[in-house]
Amino acid sequence: MASGLCENCSRLLKEVAAYLRKVCREFQQKIRDIFRELSQCTCFRTTPERNFLRRTTQELHLLYDDETQLLSQEGLQTLNKLAASESTDLQMTAAMYYLHLSHHLKSPLPEDFMEPVMALLLSADLDVQKTISLALVNLLVKNNVCKELVIEMGMLVPILELFQSGDATAQCHSCACVALLASSESNRDAIMVDGIIPLLALAKSYDPQVQQNATWALLHLTQSDWSTRILCQAGAIPVLVLLLQSSDSEVQFCSCTALCNIAAIQEYHPKLLSIGGHYLLKSLLTLVSSSVQKNSAQACRCLQTLSKNVLIQEQLMDLDCVLPLKALLKTSTAVCTEPAVTLLSALSAHPPNHDVLVGEGLLDEVGQLLHHHRSNSAIVTHSCVIITNLCSSSMGQQALMESLCLSGLLWALLSPALSDETLLHVTSCIHHLMTWDLLRSHLSVTLTAQQVSGLVKLSGQTQNPLLSYNCAAIMSKLEMTEEIISLLRPHYIAMAEYLLVFLKNKDVKFQHLGIIAIFNLKKDGDFSSLLANSELEVQLRKVHAQTEETRRLLQMIQPLSPSSVNP
Incomplete structure (x- = not known):
């Protein structure tokens, strides 16, 4: 299982970033308005602390208006003082500044x-913690902060403590932090120690955003064998299976992808299938019919990973899996x-499934597929596998002739987008079909110029x-x-x-193929005339002479009697 971010995770990160930008724009305008009012208010003149707050808000307000000064040493000193203060107002000022910083x-x-960030995460005020954790999420999303440094500084502890806050917003932000930190393989060990049980609990949250971020974090933890093992021991499988039924499409996707990672390790199959009534397979088949394309695709991938187990294949066929797959x-x-x-x-590779797949009209759909996706190597390759597997019976051969499969295979040969490897699959499939008299006759009348x-x-x-051999x-x-x-x-001439x-x-x-081809072509007098006294005929005589010489030499060797071979 890869440790890097896949295309779907990258998309999730972009969606989070877009959401945070929207939130931060609102905060930014609010902060500017508040700072302007605070800097003009006379009430700050009554105490030293208020004078300090007035002065620092004025200083930070100036930094807001000058983007080049966002990371000045003067600003850092001010932030350290604000974060270390016992005043929640001062702490909130620093937290809001970091939120502005994370956006720009x-x-x-x-x-x-990062030092003030740690101090703010340890604040006794939940609003301060929520604000600074949101800023940290934004910084992590944009890779402005080293994920490993966050762990090294001990920030994971206060982040995980926010799980217990009971506040949905705080839980949402802290889960997002953990999910982003877990995307780094070196951080997973630290998260596994104290983070699994709380994450599994939050994955069952009634708040959709909390549930989404918790499931996202669990997904990252299934991207290595060791963390997957710990997760499964902690009871993650039943939780993830239940999340397939979530009303939130992102939760469905994350839980399905996590289960796909787990299913890649065959020793977990008994646990995956231990939930009664084929619950997992039924849930995945339901997801196959989802209107959200990425979810139906991911459900197929998970089922394909599981289908390496013959028992699971049989269960899938019993659950009428062909219909929703044909729809896709x-x-x-x-x-x-x-x-x-x-x-x-994968299902067609199991002989007991052949009659059912043919009877369900799969070859009709594959024929259409080859015509509509003839430049897609993966689709063409797997279509060839299906055709080769299903033509072994007379029922399959008849269905093949009534479908568009043969013409689809022949047109795929002309696709400039297909690699030699894919063309090898296509030609091997056609060559295999030519071994059947019925199909050979049908194909002979189907060919175009x-x-x-x-x-x-x-x-x-x-x-x-090998490709040349197949075509010839x-x-x-x-x-x-x-x-x-x-x-x-x-x-x-070319031939x-x-x-x-x-x-x-x-x-x-x-050599044998060349001889057979020449014998076949000589049925036409034009080719026979071309062959006469040509270099091809000279070479044919040489091969004949060599063959005769080989035969003569073999005759010199007395064949061994059965008794001498098996004394």
Whole structure:
């Protein structure tokens, strides 16, 4: 499991940053108004403390208006004094300044400026703690603060203590802090010590934002084997499974992703499935039908990870999983289609599932898929796996001919976006289908001039010999009808060139294919005329002579009797 941030986590961070910017803009305007009023108020002249507050608010107000002075040493000294004060008003002034700072800062925050943050987190006033924790979240989101430094300074303790405050806002901010800190692998050990049980408790909070941030933190803790093990021992699995039913789509996504990470370790499968009535699989299948695309896609990935277990495959089929997965194949975006076809290809690898999958019309959907997503390597590859697996029965072959699968495979050959590796899957699939008489006849009448041209071109390329072999093998199995001959005739010279390369190849497999292809093509008199006295014919005679010589040498060796082999 990777320790870096994935695309979805990066998106979550951006959403948090956008939310914080909105909040901070409101705070900023409020702070400016308050500071202006405080600096003019005469009541601050009555005591030394009020005179200090008046003076410091005036100083900080000047810093607000000059962005280049945000991190001045004078400002740092003032912040230290305010944070160390016993006055909650002075502490709040410092906390609000940090909130403003967190919104406007574009460079790393110097370590010296972290000392007042620690003091403010230890404040006895909950409002001060809420304000400074929000500022810390913003600084962490923007990477203005080193996550490891936060842990080293001991800030995790007061942050975790806010979990027990009973205040939803404080819990929300502190959970967000922990989630961001947990995104750093080196911090997870510290968080695991005292943070797991409180996080699991807050994950069941009635406040959606608290629940979301707590689940987000738990997700980060499933990104390493060790922390995942501790989480599972602490009872995280039932909590995460229940969160799949949350009304909040972000909570659903985080809990599903966390479960996907856990499912990657097979020893946890019994725990994942121990909740009665197939609760986990039913919840994931419900999520597959979610209107939120990233959630349905993530549910597919989780099911695909679990489907490596044959028992779970059987349970999924019993729960009629094919219908919601087929619905995802019809979506126009690869975000949902790709994980759905990946899961279906895993299910098709289990022979007892073949008849059900064919009966559910899966090949019809795969045929449509190949036509609509012919440039997507993952979708094309898994479609080839499904077709290869399901054509083993007569029922599957008939369904294949009635679908658009064969034409979809042939058109995929012409996609410039597909890699050689993907084309290898496509040609291997077509070559496999050509071993069936029914499918070979059907494919022979389906080929177009453009597709034949593509096969010839791929047969002649030398960078990937196996791809070249597959394409040549496909054409060698074509029925030499008048229609096929008319399609092949314009390419006879090009075909003769790659067949010559095959015959010169030291690999006997290529030589055999070359001979078979020449035998098939000689059914057309035009090719026979081209062959006569050509370099290809000379090479063919050399291969024949070598074969005869090999046969003669083998005859010199007396075959061993069975008794001498097995005394």
